[in-house]
Amino acid sequence: MSLRRLAPDEMQPQSFAFNAQNEARVAREIAKYPAGRQASAVIAMLWIGQEQEGWVTKPMIEAIAARLSMPFIRVLEVASFYTMFNLIPVGEHLVQVCTTTPCWLRGSDDVVAACKKHIAEKPGEISPDGKFSWMEVECLGACVNAPMLQIGKDFYEDLDGPKTEALLEAVRSGETPKPGPQNGRRSSEPMGGPVALKEVQ
Amino acid sequence: MARKLIIDGQEIEADDNITLLQACEQAGAEVPRFCYHERLSVAGNCRMCLVEWVGAPKLQASCSLQVKDIFPNKDGTPARINTNSPIVKKGREGVMEFLLINHPLDCPICDQGGECDLQDEAMGYGRAAFDRFRENKRAVDNKYMGPLIKTVMTRCIQCTRCVRFATEVAGVPELGATGRGEDVEITTYLEKAFASELSGNVVDLCPVGALTSRPYAFNARPWELRKTESIDVMDAQGCNIRVDTRGREVMRVLPRTNDDVNEEWISDKTRHARDGLLRQRLDKPYVKKGGKFVAVSWPEAFAAIAARVAATTPEKMAAIAGDLCAAEEIKALKDLMTALGVANIDCRQDGAKLAAAPRAGYLFNSTIPGIDAADAILLIGTNPRWEAPVLNARIRKAWLNGNPRIANVGVAHDLTYPVEQLGERADVLEAIASGSHPFAQVLKDAKRPMLILGPGAIARADGAAVLKLAAKIAAETGMIGPAGTAEEGGWNGFNVLSTAASRVAALDLGFVPDAGGRDVAGILDGASKGEIEFVYLLGADEIDTKKLGSAFVIYQGTHGDAGAHRADVILPGAAYTEKSGLYANFEGRVQLAERAAFPPGEAKEDWAILRALSEVLGKRLPYDNVDAVRHAIVAAAPHFATRDAAPRHPGADPAIWNAVGTEGAVGAAPLASPITDFYLTNPIARASETMAECSRLFVSGAAKLAAE
Numbered sequence: 001m002s003l004r005r006l007a008p009d010e011m012q013p014q015s016f017a018f019n020a021q022n023e024a025r026v027a028r029e030i031a032k033y034p035a036g037r038q039a040s041a042v043i044a045m046l047w048i049g050q051e052q053e054g055w056v057t058k059p060m061i062e063a064i065a066a067r068l069s070m071p072f073i074r075v076l077e078v079a080s081f082y083t084m085f086n087l088i089p090v091g092e093h094l095v096q097v098c099t100t101t102p103c104w105l106r107g108s109d110d111v112v113a114a115c116k117k118h119i120a121e122k123p124g125e126i127s128p129d130g131k132f133s134w135m136e137v138e139c140l141g142a143c144v145n146a147p148m149l150q151i152g153k154d155f156y157e158d159l160d161g162p163k164t165e166a167l168l169e170a171v172r173s174g175e176t177p178k179p180g181p182q183n184g185r186r187s188s189e190p191m192g193g194p195v196a197l198k199e200v201q
Numbered sequence: 202m203a204r205k206l207i208i209d210g211q212e213i214e215a216d217d218n219i220t221l222l223q224a225c226e227q228a229g230a231e232v233p234r235f236c237y238h239e240r241l242s243v244a245g246n247c248r249m250c251l252v253e254w255v256g257a258p259k260l261q262a263s264c265s266l267q268v269k270d271i272f273p274n275k276d277g278t279p280a281r282i283n284t285n286s287p288i289v290k291k292g293r294e295g296v297m298e299f300l301l302i303n304h305p306l307d308c309p310i311c312d313q314g315g316e317c318d319l320q321d322e323a324m325g326y327g328r329a330a331f332d333r334f335r336e337n338k339r340a341v342d343n344k345y346m347g348p349l350i351k352t353v354m355t356r357c358i359q360c361t362r363c364v365r366f367a368t369e370v371a372g373v374p375e376l377g378a379t380g381r382g383e384d385v386e387i388t389t390y391l392e393k394a395f396a397s398e399l400s401g402n403v404v405d406l407c408p409v410g411a412l413t414s415r416p417y418a419f420n421a422r423p424w425e426l427r428k429t430e431s432i433d434v435m436d437a438q439g440c441n442i443r444v445d446t447r448g449r450e451v452m453r454v455l456p457r458t459n460d461d462v463n464e465e466w467i468s469d470k471t472r473h474a475r476d477g478l479l480r481q482r483l484d485k486p487y488v489k490k491g492g493k494f495v496a497v498s499w500p501e502a503f504a505a506i507a508a509r510v511a512a513t514t515p516e517k518m519a520a521i522a523g524d525l526c527a528a529e530e531i532k533a534l535k536d537l538m539t540a541l542g543v544a545n546i547d548c549r550q551d552g553a554k555l556a557a558a559p560r561a562g563y564l565f566n567s568t569i570p571g572i573d574a575a576d577a578i579l580l581i582g583t584n585p586r587w588e589a590p591v592l593n594a595r596i597r598k599a600w601l602n603g604n605p606r607i608a609n610v611g612v613a614h615d616l617t618y619p620v621e622q623l624g625e626r627a628d629v630l631e632a633i634a635s636g637s638h639p640f641a642q643v644l645k646d647a648k649r650p651m652l653i654l655g656p657g658a659i660a661r662a663d664g665a666a667v668l669k670l671a672a673k674i675a676a677e678t679g680m681i682g683p684a685g686t687a688e689e690g691g692w693n694g695f696n697v698l699s700t701a702a703s704r705v706a707a708l709d710l711g712f713v714p715d716a717g718g719r720d721v722a723g724i725l726d727g728a729s730k731g732e733i734e735f736v737y738l739l740g741a742d743e744i745d746t747k748k749l750g751s752a753f754v755i756y757q758g759t760h761g762d763a764g765a766h767r768a769d770v771i772l773p774g775a776a777y778t779e780k781s782g783l784y785a786n787f788e789g790r791v792q793l794a795e796r797a798a799f800p801p802g803e804a805k806e807d808w809a810i811l812r813a814l815s816e817v818l819g820k821r822l823p824y825d826n827v828d829a830v831r832h833a834i835v836a837a838a839p840h841f842a843t844r845d846a847a848p849r850h851p852g853a854d855p856a857i858w859n860a861v862g863t864e865g866a867v868g869a870a871p872l873a874s875p876i877t878d879f880y881l882t883n884p885i886a887r888a889s890e891t892m893a894e895c896s897r898l899f900v901s902g903a904a905k906l907a908a909e
Contacts, residue, residue: 004380006391058391073377073390080379 004080007088016059022048039068055086091126091133096150099136102143110161111147118168144188154179205279217269230284233322235408236360237264251292255281260292297326303339313410315423347394348894351418357411359385363403372597372617373397398590401472416891421452429797432784433471434525434702434777438589439786440467444778444797451475451778468590477889481761483773484802503817509753513734519545519724523740524701527782529830530807531707540820544718548707550743554664557713562861565787566693567651568847572599574687577647582611582872583655587879588700611872625871634673644678651694657874669862684852693850705785709838728752738764742884760884773804780806788847
C-alpha cells in the first residue's frame with residue numbers, strides 16, 4: 001500500500017454531481033440515518049460516486065462534504081483511509097488481482113504477469129486504449145478458487161497466465177465472460193466430480 | 202458515586218466519572234501520556250499511559266478506562282492498580298519502542314528539544330541499547346499549515362491532539378489524519394493555512410517537534426530563556442502568559458494555565474505579536490522642531506512640555522489614555538491632570554458610552570467561568586471571535602457541553618458555534634426589552650441567561666441608549682440574580698465585553714471627563730476647532746489624529762504609530778513586557794504582569810515618566826516607587842488590593858441597574874464590531890511582521906504564501 005493522496009489538480013474534473021438515478025440512491029442512503037447523523041452516509045455516497053465516475057474526485061469529495069455538512073477534511077480522511085476508493089483515474093475496467101498468500105501460492109504471479117503484458121507495466125497505469133487499469137489487492141475472500149482477480153464487480157477464479165490473457169482479451173473485445181471459476185468446475189467443487197461421500201446421491 | 206481503588210498500595214476514593222489516569226494522578230502517581238490531554242476528548246491511541254490492573258489479563262490504557270468500569274476483586278476488596286510495577290515499565294518500554302521506530306533521531310536540530318514529551322519519556326522508557334529495528338524509518342512530507350506553524354511531519358507520532366484541538370476547541374475543523382496505518386499523515390485539507398485565531402496552541406499541544414512555532418524557528422533553546430509571568434494586553438481578557446526572554450529580547454510568549462481566565466489557550470496575536478516589540482520602537486525623547494523630530498534629552502523634552510503648559514490654561518488641555526496602559530500610568534496621568542486642573546480626560550478611545558459608575562455597568566459580571574453555566578446567551582454588537590478569541594472558545598465549550606441557546610443582535614459572524622440571528626439593528630433590543638420578541642421568553646425561561654454587549658453596541662453615538670436597553674433586558678428577563686458566584690448559586694448575566702486591556706482599570710480609576718469636561722470626541726472636536734491647545738496621548742493611537750488640528754500633542758508610548766507621527770513631543774515609554782503593571786481584565790479581575798525585559802534605549806516606565814514630568818510642571822506626584830503608586834491606586838479603588846479574583850456579584854440592586862446607560866432613541870445603523878482586522882488592533886501588533894503576514898493571508902487574503 002502506498003501513500004493515498006488526491007490526484008493532482010490537472011487530473012481533477014471541474015465539477016461533480018450525482019446523476020438522477022444515483023441521486024435517488026443517495027437520498028435513500030441519507031434517509032437511513034437519524035437527523036443529525038447524516039454524516040454516516042459518507043462511505044455509501046463515496047461508493048455511489050465512485051461507481052458513477054470510476055474514481056473519487058476532489059469535486060466529489062467537496063460535493064459530498066457540503067451535502068452532509070461535514071468539513072472537507074473529514075471526507076478526505078474517509079476516502080484516503082479505505083483502499084477501495086480509487087483516488088486516481090482508472091480504466092474502463094478495473095482489474096484487481098489478489099496477491100495474498102493463498103493466491104500467490106497458487107500462481108498469482110502469472111496472473112500479475114498477464115496483467116503487465118496486456119494492460120500496463122505498472123499497477124495504477126491505464127492501458128493505452130483506456131480500457132483497463134490493474135492493481136494488486138489484499139485477499140478478496142475467494143481462496144478456495146485461487147488465484148483470482150476481480151473485474152468491475154465480478155470475480156474470475158481458478159486462473160493461470162494464459163487464462164488471464166484470454167479473459168482480458170475477451171473483455172477488451174467487449175464480451176462479458178461468465179464470472180466464476182475459469183477452469184470448468186462449478187463453484188468450489190472438486191475438479192472431475194466428487195472425491196468423497198460418493199455413495200450419497 | 203465514588204469507589205475505592207488501591208493505587209500503588211495507597212487506597213483512594215475516586216469519582217466514578219473520571220478516568221483511571223486522573224485517579225492515578227489524584228493518588229500522586231505520574232502517568233506518561235502523549236495523546237491524552239485533559240482539555241480534549243480522549244483518543245486512547247498512543248498507549249503510553251498503560252497501567253496494571255491486578256487480575257486483568259493485559260495492561261490497561263488508563264486514559265480511556267473510566268473509574269466506573271473498574272470493578273472490585275471477587276472478595277470485595279478494592280481493585281488494585283499499579284503504575285510502576287515491572288510489567289508496567291516493560292509495557293511502556295514496548296510502546297516507546299514502537300513510537301521510536303519511525304521517529305527521527307534529530308533532537309539536536311529540533312526546536313522541541315529540551316521541552317519535548319517524547320524526549321523526556323524516552324529518558325524513562327527508552328531502550329537505547331536494545332535496537333532491533335534495522336529498517337529505514339518512514340519519511341513524511343512536511344505540510345503547509347500557515348505562517349505560524351512550522352511542520353516537520355516525520356516527527357509526528359499521530360497523537361491527534363492537534364486534530365482534536367482544531368475540531369473541539371478552535372471549532373475550525375480543518376486538520377485531519379489522512380491515509381491509514383503507517384501512511385497516516387496529519388494535514389489540513391489541500392494544505393491550506395489553518396485559519397483559526399487560536400492556531401498557535403497546536404504548537405503547545407504537540408508532544409513532539411512535528412508542529413513548532415514558525416516565527417520562533419531556530420531562535421532559542423528553552424534552557425537559555427528567562428521565564429517571566431505576565432498578563433496579555435492584546436485584548437481585554439487578561440490571558441495569563443509567560444514571557445520568555447533572552448537578554449533584552451522577548452523570544453516568545455506562551456500561555457500559563459488559569460482555569461478562570463484562559464484555561465491554557467492564548468490567541469495568535471498574544472503569542473506572535475512579540476516581534477512588534479522590536480520594531481518601530483521609540484527609544485529616545487523627541488521634540489518636533491521645524492517640522493522634524495529631533496532627538497533630545499529627557500529634561501529638554503520636559504522643558505518643551507512645561508513651556509506649553511505654562512502658555513495655556515487647563516480648560517484648553519486634554520489627556521487621552523490608550524488601550525494598552527497599565528493601571529499605574531493611568532493613575533499617574535489622572536493625578537497629574539487633576540493637579541493641573543484639567544477636566545478633559547478620557548480613556549474610551551473607541552467612544553464607548555460607558556460611565557465610570559456603577560462598576561457593574563462596565564464589567565463582564567458573569568465572569569469567564571460563569572459562561573460554562575449559562576443556558577441562554579444573547580450577543581449584542583459583538584464579534585467575540587475577534588474581540589476575545591479565548592473567550593469565544595469558552596462560549597464554544599459551553600455550547601459543546603450544555604448546548605445553550607445563543608442568539609445575536611448585530612452583524613452576523615462565523616463564531617464556530619450556531620447562533621440564531623435575531624437582527625442587525627438595535628430596535629430588536631427594544632422588542633426584547635418590552636417582551637414582544639420571542640427570544641425574551643427564551644431568556645426568561647432560562648435559569649442562567651446572559652447577554653454580552655460588545656463595542657459594536659456601545660461605541661456609537663446612541664451607545665448609552667443601547668446600554669440602557671441592555672440593562673432593561675437584563676432586569677426584565679431575570680439576568681440579575683442572587684448575589685455570589687455561579688458556584689454559590691448567584692448569577693449576574695449582564696456583561697460588557699471590553700476590547701482594550703486598560704479600559705476597566707481606567708474606568709475604575711475614574712479616567713473619564715470630570716464635570717464639564719470633554720470626552721474623546723469632544724477633545725478631538727475641540728482640537729480641530731482650536732479650543733483645545735494641548736493634548737497628552739498616553740499610548741493612544743486608535744483615534745483620528747487628523748482631527749487634532751493645530752494642538753500641541755505629546756505622545757507617550759512605545760511605538761512609532763499614529764499618535765507618535767502626529768506628536769510634537771515624543772516620550773518613549775515601556776511596553777507591557779517591560780514594566781511591572783496591574784491590569785484589570787473585562788471581568789474586573791486585577792492581575793499583575795511582571796517585567797520580563799527592559800525598555801529600549803532611554804525609554805522609561807510610564808508612571809515614572811509622568812512622575813518626573815510632574816516635578817518639572819511643579820505638581821510633584823506623591824509617589825517615588827511603584828509600590829507607592831499601587832498604594833495610591835488601592836486608595837482610589839480599593840478592589841485593586843484583591844488580585845487574581847473576579848469581583849463578587851453584589852446581588853440585584855435596582856439603584857445600580859437603573860444607573861446603567863441613559864434613556865434615548867436608538868439609531869438605525871447595524872450594530873457592527875469596530876474591529877476590521879483581528880491581527881492589527883494595536884501599535885505592537887501593527888509593528889509585527891508576523892501579524893502583517895497573518896493579516897494578508899487570513900483577513901485581506903491578498904497574498905498567496907508559497908509552501909515551504
